[in-house]
Amino acid sequence: MKSDDLDAIADLSLAVIGEERSISPHVATCVKILRHAGLRTLTHALGTNVEGPLDQVLSAIGECHRQLHAAGLPRLVSNITIATRTDRAQTIEEKIAAVTSKVQP
Secondary structure, eight states, X not given: OOGGGOEEEEEEEEEEOSSOSOOHHHHHHHHHHHHHTTOEEEEETTEEEEEEEHHXXXXXXXXXXXXXXXXXXXXXXXXXXXXXXXXXXXXXXXXXXXXXXHHOO
């Protein structure tokens, strides 16, 4: 299987190193980049879930770094968790529902 055939769900958490008090403008920039790349996103309290072909997900995260550095941010750190599976397709919403159904009475 080629990586361009492999769908992924990633969790991206961005940290700006320096004097930034709020990273929400930078997170918003990244979400726009991810969506412009045709990826599905779901932003939550500590990061953003990203869904799409693995190569596109990785490329778009790289573009987030390039554009934020170009905007003048000298240091960025991204923590990325990536889930892939070959047995069946799965969406962000399906993963959330799988847990939610077990929590609710």
